[in-house]
Amino acid sequence: MTAKKMGEISTRLRAIFALVSVAFVAVLAVSPVRDFFQSWKRYEKNYVSYAQTRPDTKRLLADFHPGIDQIWLPEMRVLDRCTTCHQGISQTSLSDASVPQPFRAHPAIPHDVKKWGCVVCHRGQGPATEISEAHETTLAWEQPLLPIRFIQASCGVCHRADLPQTPKLNRGRELLSQLNCSGCHHLQDIERPAMLGPDLSNVGNKLTRQWIYKWLKEPHTVVDSSGNTVVDGYETVEEPRMPQFRLTDPEIKALSAYLTTLKGQPIEPAKFDQGVVASLQKSPDLADQGEVRFRQMFCTTCHSLAVTQGDETKLIGGNIGPELTKVGSKINPDWLVAWLRDPQSYLPHALMPRYRWSDQDLYKVTQYINTRLTDPELLSNVPPLEEPAQEEIRLGQRLFLEKGCASCHVIQGVSPQKDFGPDLAILGSKNVSQLEFGNSSIPRNIISYIQAKITDPLSVNPAARMPQYRLTPTDLDAITTALLGMTGSPANSSLARLIVPRAQGAFHPAGAFGELSDRYKCAACHRFNGDGGNLAPELSFEGSRAQRQWIMDFLKNPQTLRPTLIFRMPQFNLTDQDASVIADYLGMVTQSAAVKLSAVDQKQFTPQMAEMGKQLYEVKYQCNACHTIGSAGGYVGPNLSNAGNWLNAAWIEEWLKNPQALVPGTIEPRRSLTEQEVQALTAYVLTLKQKAPGSAGTTAGGAQ
Amino acid sequence: MKRRDLILFLIIPSIAILSSCQHKPAAAPANPLLNAYDVEQSSTDPQRLIPLNYQQAQGKRVFNNNCVWCHADSTPAGPSNRSNLTPTPPLFTDGETFNSLSDDLMRNTITLGGSAMGKSAIMPPWGQTLTPDEIRAVLAYARAVAQPPYKASARPASQ
Amino acid sequence: MTTEEMLNRLRATRAWMSIFRRGPARTNRTRSLAIFGNVFLHLLPVKVREQSLRVRATYYLGTISFFMFVVLTLTGIFLMFYYHPAAPQAYLDMKDLRFVVSNGVFLRNMHRVAAHIMVIAVFWHMFHVFYRGGYRPPHEFNWAIGVVLLLLTLLLSYTGYLLPWDQLAFWAITVGTNILSSAPFVGPQLRYLLLGGNLVGENALLRFYVLHCVILPLLAALLIAVHFWRIRKDGGLTVGESNERDK
Structure with missing residues (x-):
């Protein structure tokens, strides 16, 4: 088209120009309009109108600043704009559950939001001001919000020691240790337990090939298809330790063949004093006598037995040692005697104490185990197994390494594959793109990944070597929480110094007490200065608490202090010498600075004071609601029938004034007692004495 | 314009631009139970789970340490002390007893003990053993698991 | 002093003369020079061939x-x-x-x-x-x-x-x-x-x-x-x- 003259432009051209101009302006307007209608502006407006419905409007609005709000802590690399929409986060008046999100205040936690930001615990994208970008996985940001269900994982990032406020995390870490995950995977701050699986160097002496076959096929007491521990068809709920490996029949035959060849030092046939054997052999109730001794020695403190009560069967007892319901059908009887006499000769790091056995006791108990704790049907499903061939044994040896057995079970001379399972020490910090989902149809986020891997390893990787675990949903969540907390060391050093490390156990006494402590494995159940087991009371201040003679008597003959406990201190058959060494050590070393034993003179307590104390005990403070004297009282606190022989006066006084100062976390309530009341109660408690403590025999003083 | 131009300049770029649109999959609806900080089985219906928030979960922890021995029928150690006591303490899930009591009354009973509030002296005072936050948390927990369920009163919750 | 005289004074200053070299464009000569000497007017070419404006050309x-x-x-x-x-x-x-x-x-x-x-x-x-x-x-x-x-x-x-x-x-x-x-x-x-x-x-x-x-x-x-x-x-x-x- 040619222009006729300057300035004469065709209508068509003008029309096109007009159209394009309008379109251009419309396109240009898109961005400012979207900017005007941003969602955070809407939330702020809603917050202002919500604040006006509240009683403390003035203060809420005084703290409100329109515009983007951020928590910026450059030295901690925190840049969180969450508070732009979550305006009420620090307003305690908005804590109630009826306050709509996003205006609700943060629950009161030990950390100040303004000093830490939000992302450090909740993850997600801090710099974002839009909901989907901040909360979810997007193209430009891979880490979504951590669901509240697993929020304790974020505590675990810095707090490597267990906290009382994080039960889920603690349970997860406990499971990771107990289930021996660290046998195959490298985990952050989870120590390999001393006993991963039993040491198998001499297992041929202990077990039959048939039993090994049965165990490899189904490695629980038995667990049925729904994951409940089943004993003989009855159901109970306990955690299985050894997972199920997907072994074929020939593989099981080969492994069992290999393991039965591991004999090491041969076991000598059991020797008892002939006179004892002769006198007991003919007794018709030999097994019953054995059962009585078995119970008296409280083997169930560490080992559990399946007990049928009514129509349900439960595993009653501890889980420090294996359950023993059918152990008679499992082990070689000679092995049993050798084991009970000296466990460490078979398994050097065994936690089982080395009791002092009289031949009589040992004979009775072993007869009980061999005849009563059996199940003739146990091995009925095992196919006939012939003499193992050399190829089978070699195959078994190879499978032992390839299947991962060596990662949990030690065999002398066999070194396990390093890194049998992938390193999980920084699993919690991985992004979705760093996880190997393969061709599976699992939702693409880290939580689904972890849970799928644990509940069904083959779903993620069909060639996985990981065995099959069965966990309750609660335990699965706990393990997921613990794993999500493993994020490795933080990127910058200012955060690194905030990590609270796990305290390393450091109580290793030496000398005569050290030998006894090692022989009887005191630390398996008791704690000294926070180091040891959780089953029994902490003994850090036992010397201040208990009188020496009482300790001696108790060690020889452990009584019931707490009537309702299932776990009791076993009877180790200590000699007087043993008991005396222990009592001396406790008396001298385990003292509390708060208790001045010599400051209290027993003679100052008069019978009048004791009478007043009795009134206070029974009427004013109702101590018998929780404590038992004689046969009356409550089950919560220890039995006080023999408290006069048991406790030191100074301890009683300090205890009554402030129990939590002596034993943190104890449930004895602290009352505002006057000095006079304290003295009176102490006087009364000191009068509670039984006759000669040892004469009661094995029945403990007080309620049964 | 010729048809060739139309195809080249309009249609091909349009196809290129439109093909880059991506369909965002619908996000799964959030299940409040699955994402609760903690859950508790309802005492009347074991299949039903009650979600607990942070404060209620801390209350649960304190409860299981201090209160469960007398205010529940089964405890972590096995048997409970409740059957030993006269008068029998109400169960912590007993909505009929507790729902009609105000928060202040409950808190004071826990803090000052039974005898200070005209109730049995068996209930010890916990004010020196537990912090006020812990006591508030226990109360929140008890309210959360009460059967019949507890309904907060209309006036703003007193802290 | 009238506005005219003030402006003439301004135009005689050294600053003015250094910016506006040739004084006000009153003669044909100065008018032409004003155009010729302006860089901004010469960014685009003086003449453009019509056929080069067609879309199909370039x-x-x-x-x-x-x-x-x-x-x-x-x-x-x-x-x-x-x-x-x-x-x-x-x-x-x-x-x-x-x-x-x-x-x-x-x-x-x-x-x-x-x-x-x-x-x-x-x-x-x-x-x-x-x-x-x-x-x-x-x-x-x-x-x-x-x-x-x-x-x-x-x-x-x-x-x-x-x-x-x-x-x-x-x-x-x-x-x-x-x-x-x-x-x-x-x-x-x-x-x-x-x-x-x-x-x-x-x-x-x-x-x-x-x-x-x-x-x-x-x-x-x-x-x-x-x-x-x-x-x-x-x-x-x-x-x-x-x-x-x-x-």
């Missing part, structure tokens, strides 16, 4: 390329206000542009889309000039300048790619500089020069920033000026086939 590809260059410069300047070429801060600045700056998304996207269009237009322009024989004598030198401009465009794209400092940026530059290091004899040294070290780190970011914002744009502007000047002095677009070479 498809306006050169114009589009230049226009995109202008858009990139302007949006680039606005982006520079928010950007720090330091290691973690660059990425956070991108987040700021995305979430905090009003129309920040639009600004950044405009810069990026203009870069895409410029690369496409530049390639297309080169193909079209080749198709129409615009490289033939006497226009060989201009063609060479155009090729260098193409190279500068690609280098500008490449250096700009690193600036967001995200995973895409980091790995793209890692791959590219590793390929560079395989060039014979000078490869590793060139890589060291480009990165300011052996790793893609803070030094690399800063160097790429300086290249992208200062060195390469200045070079490109210079060569664009020469490129345009050559066209104009050769008589304008669509002139080559009908004129003979100037002897």
Whole structure:
């Protein structure tokens, strides 16, 4: 088209120009309009109108600043704009559950939001001001919000020691240790337990090939298809330790063949004093006598037995040692005697104490185990197994390494594959793109990944070597929480110094007490200065608490202090010498600075004071609601029938004034007692004495 | 314009631009139970789970340490002390007893003990053993698991 | 003093005379000189052939390329206000542009889309000039300048790619500089020069920033000026086939 003259432009051209101009302006307007209608502006407006419905409007609005709000802590690399929409986060008046999100205040936690930001615990994208970008996985940001269900994982990032406020995390870490995950995977701050699986160097002496076959096929007491521990068809709920490996029949035959060849030092046939054997052999109730001794020695403190009560069967007892319901059908009887006499000769790091056995006791108990704790049907499903061939044994040896057995079970001379399972020490910090989902149809986020891997390893990787675990949903969540907390060391050093490390156990006494402590494995159940087991009371201040003679008597003959406990201190058959060494050590070393034993003179307590104390005990403070004297009282606190022989006066006084100062976390309530009341109660408690403590025999003083 | 131009300049770029649109999959609806900080089985219906928030979960922890021995029928150690006591303490899930009591009354009973509030002296005072936050948390927990369920009163919750 | 006299006094000052050389344009001579001496009036050519304005002649590809260059410069300047070429801060600045700056998304996207269009237009322009024989004598030198401009465009794209400092940026530059290091004899040294070290780190970011914002744009502007000047002095677009070479 040619222009006729300057300035004469065709209508068509003008029309096109007009159209394009309008379109251009419309396109240009898109961005400012979207900017005007941003969602955070809407939330702020809603917050202002919500604040006006509240009683403390003035203060809420005084703290409100329109515009983007951020928590910026450059030295901690925190840049969180969450508070732009979550305006009420620090307003305690908005804590109630009826306050709509996003205006609700943060629950009161030990950390100040303004000093830490939000992302450090909740993850997600801090710099974002839009909901989907901040909360979810997007193209430009891979880490979504951590669901509240697993929020304790974020505590675990810095707090490597267990906290009382994080039960889920603690349970997860406990499971990771107990289930021996660290046998195959490298985990952050989870120590390999001393006993991963039993040491198998001499297992041929202990077990039959048939039993090994049965165990490899189904490695629980038995667990049925729904994951409940089943004993003989009855159901109970306990955690299985050894997972199920997907072994074929020939593989099981080969492994069992290999393991039965591991004999090491041969076991000598059991020797008892002939006179004892002769006198007991003919007794018709030999097994019953054995059962009585078995119970008296409280083997169930560490080992559990399946007990049928009514129509349900439960595993009653501890889980420090294996359950023993059918152990008679499992082990070689000679092995049993050798084991009970000296466990460490078979398994050097065994936690089982080395009791002092009289031949009589040992004979009775072993007869009980061999005849009563059996199940003739146990091995009925095992196919006939012939003499193992050399190829089978070699195959078994190879499978032992390839299947991962060596990662949990030690065999002398066999070194396990390093890194049998992938390193999980920084699993919690991985992004979705760093996880190997393969061709599976699992939702693409880290939580689904972890849970799928644990509940069904083959779903993620069909060639996985990981065995099959069965966990309750609660335990699965706990393990997921613990794993999500493993994020490795933080990127910058200012955060690194905030990590609270796990305290390393450091109580290793030496000398005569050290030998006894090692022989009887005191630390398996008791704690000294926070180091040891959780089953029994902490003994850090036992010397201040208990009188020496009482300790001696108790060690020889452990009584019931707490009537309702299932776990009791076993009877180790200590000699007087043993008991005396222990009592001396406790008396001298385990003292509390708060208790001045010599400051209290027993003679100052008069019978009048004791009478007043009795009134206070029974009427004013109702101590018998929780404590038992004689046969009356409550089950919560220890039995006080023999408290006069048991406790030191100074301890009683300090205890009554402030129990939590002596034993943190104890449930004895602290009352505002006057000095006079304290003295009176102490006087009364000191009068509670039984006759000669040892004469009661094995029945403990007080309620049964 | 010729048809060739139309195809080249309009249609091909349009196809290129439109093909880059991506369909965002619908996000799964959030299940409040699955994402609760903690859950508790309802005492009347074991299949039903009650979600607990942070404060209620801390209350649960304190409860299981201090209160469960007398205010529940089964405890972590096995048997409970409740059957030993006269008068029998109400169960912590007993909505009929507790729902009609105000928060202040409950808190004071826990803090000052039974005898200070005209109730049995068996209930010890916990004010020196537990912090006020812990006591508030226990109360929140008890309210959360009460059967019949507890309904907060209309006036703003007193802290 | 009247206004007229005051103005005349002003016009006689040294400052005025240095700015407005020839005094007010009252005579035909001074009027002509005012036009001739004004650079802004000579940015565009005096005369333009009508046939070179047709779409089918050039498809306006050169114009589009230049226009995109202008858009990139302007949006680039606005982006520079928010950007720090330091290691973690660059990425956070991108987040700021995305979430905090009003129309920040639009600004950044405009810069990026203009870069895409410029690369496409530049390639297309080169193909079209080749198709129409615009490289033939006497226009060989201009063609060479155009090729260098193409190279500068690609280098500008490449250096700009690193600036967001995200995973895409980091790995793209890692791959590219590793390929560079395989060039014979000078490869590793060139890589060291480009990165300011052996790793893609803070030094690399800063160097790429300086290249992208200062060195390469200045070079490109210079060569664009020469490129345009050559066209104009050769008589304008669509002139080559009908004129003979100037002897």
